[in-house]
Amino acid sequence: MTATTSIDYQVFMTDGSSAVSVKGAQADPDTACQFLEKGGVIFFPETPFKFSESDKAFLLSQKQKDADYHKNIAYRPKEDRVTGFGAQTNEEAEELRRIMADFHSQTTRFLQNFLAPYARHWKIDYASFRPIEEKGRKMRLRARNDLLHVDSFPTRPIYGDRILRTFININPTDDRIWNTSETFEKLLETFQGSVKVPGNLDKVAPSGTSPLKSMAKMLGLKANGSSPYDSWMLHFHNFLKENSEFQETCRKDNWQFPPNSSWIVFTDMVSHAVLSGQYALEQTIIVDKQDLVLPEKAPINILKRMYNRV
Ligand code: SIN
Numbered sequence: 656m657t658a659t660t661s662i663d664y665q666v667f668m669t670d671g672s673s674a675v676s677v678k679g680a681q682a683d684p685d686t687a688c689q690f691l692e693k694g695g696v697i698f699f700p701e702t703p704f705k706f707s708e709s710d711k712a713f714l715l716s717q718k719q720k721d722a723d724y725h726k727n728i729a730y731r732p733k734e735d736r737v738t739g740f741g742a743q744t745n746e747e748a749e750e751l752r753r754i755m756a757d758f759h760s761q762t763t764r765f766l767q768n769f770l771a772p773y774a775r776h777w778k779i780d781y782a783s784f785r786p787i788e789e790k791g792r793k794m795r796l797r798a799r800n801d802l803l804h805v806d807s808f809p810t811r812p813i814y815g816d817r818i819l820r821t822f823i824n825i826n827p828t829d830d831r832i833w834n835t836s837e838t839f840e841k842l843l844e845t846f847q848g849s850v851k852v853p854g855n856l857d858k859v860a861p862s863g864t865s866p867l868k869s870m871a872k873m874l875g876l877k878a879n880g881s882s883p884y885d886s887w888m889l890h891f892h893n894f895l896k897e898n899s900e901f902q903e904t905c906r907k908d909n910w911q912f913p914p915n916s917s918w919i920v921f922t923d924m925v926s927h928a929v930l931s932g933q934y935a936l937e938q939t940i941i942v943d944k945q946d947l948v949l950p951e952k953a954p955i956n957i958l959k960r961m962y963n964r965v
C-alpha cells in the first residue's frame with residue numbers, strides 16, 4: 656500500500672489559478688512535493704502542530720533582544736540553543752529552549768511523513784520565533800520582508816539545494832498577511848536581461864580562506880554566499896527588493912493566514928512579502944537537490960537552462 660499524507664490540506668496556487676483542496680487519504684507525499692515544487696503554498700486551516708495554552712502564553716510574552724541585529728529569535732537544533740531572545744532569567748531562557756525544541760521536533764517528525772522524499776538527505780536548519788509586528792517594521796531595505804523577494808541564504812551557502820519553510824501563526828486574534836507574486840521561473844524570464852549572468856553554477860568554492868573572505872572577516876562582515884549560485888541568488892533577492900517598479904506594478908495575490916493555521920512553501924521559488932502579523936513560528940529545512948520530485952523546477956536548473964549552461 657502506498658503511504659498517504661493522511662491529513663487534508665489546501666494548496667494556494669501562486670500563478671493566479673484557484674486553490675486546490677486535497678484529501679490526505681487519497682494523496683501521497685509525492686503529490687505534496689509536486690505542489691510545492693511547482694510554486695504552491697500548502698495550507699492547513701488548523702495547524703498539525705500542538706502547543707499547550709501555557710506554552711503559547713509564554714511565547715506571546717517573549718521579547719526579542721536587539722531587534723536591529725537579530726531579525727528573529729532563532730533555535731539552532733544542532734547546538735540545542737536559542738539566540739536573540741530577551742528572557743530575563745535562566746528559567747525563562749530554558750523554557751524558551753524547551754518550547755522551540757518541541758516545535759522543531761514536531762515539524763521534522765511531521766514532514767518526515769508528509770514530505771517523505773525530502774527526508775532522505777535534508778538538512779534541518781534553524782527554527783525561528785517572530786515576535787515583532789511586521790507592519791511598519793523598520794529595517795534596512797535589503798532586510799525588509801514587506802518587499803516581494805525570493806529567499807537566499809546570505810550567510811551559509813546551499814549550492815543549489817532548496818529553502819523549504821514551515822510556518823504557524825500563533826497570534827491569538829490576528830491573521831498573518833502575505834502577498835505573493837510570480838514564481839522564480841517567471842521572474843527570471845522577465846528579468847533575464849537585467850541581471851548579470853552567473854558564473855559556473857556548479858562550482859564550489861575551494862575550502863580555506865580566500866583573501867576576500869579574510870578581508871571580510873577582518874572588517875567584521877559576514878561572508879556572502881561562497882558559491883556562484885548563492886551569490887547570484889543573493890544578488891537577485893536584492894535586485895527584486897530594490898526594483899520599485901516591480902514592487903509597485905507586478906501581479907500580486909494576497910493571502911491571509913489565520914490564527915492557529917500553518918503553511919509550507921519553497922521560499923526560493925515563490926516570491927513573497929509579509930505585510931502584517933505578529934507571533935509566528937517557522938522551521939527551515941534545506942532540501943537536497945537530489946531528492947526533488949520535479950528537479951527541472953529547481954532554481955539552479957532553471958538558471959542553467961535560461962543561460963544555456965546545461
Ligand atoms: C519572509 O520570509 O520573507 C518572512 C515571512 C514571514 O515572516 O511571514
Ligand code: FE
Pocket residue numbers: 800804805806922927
Ligand atoms: Fe523571505
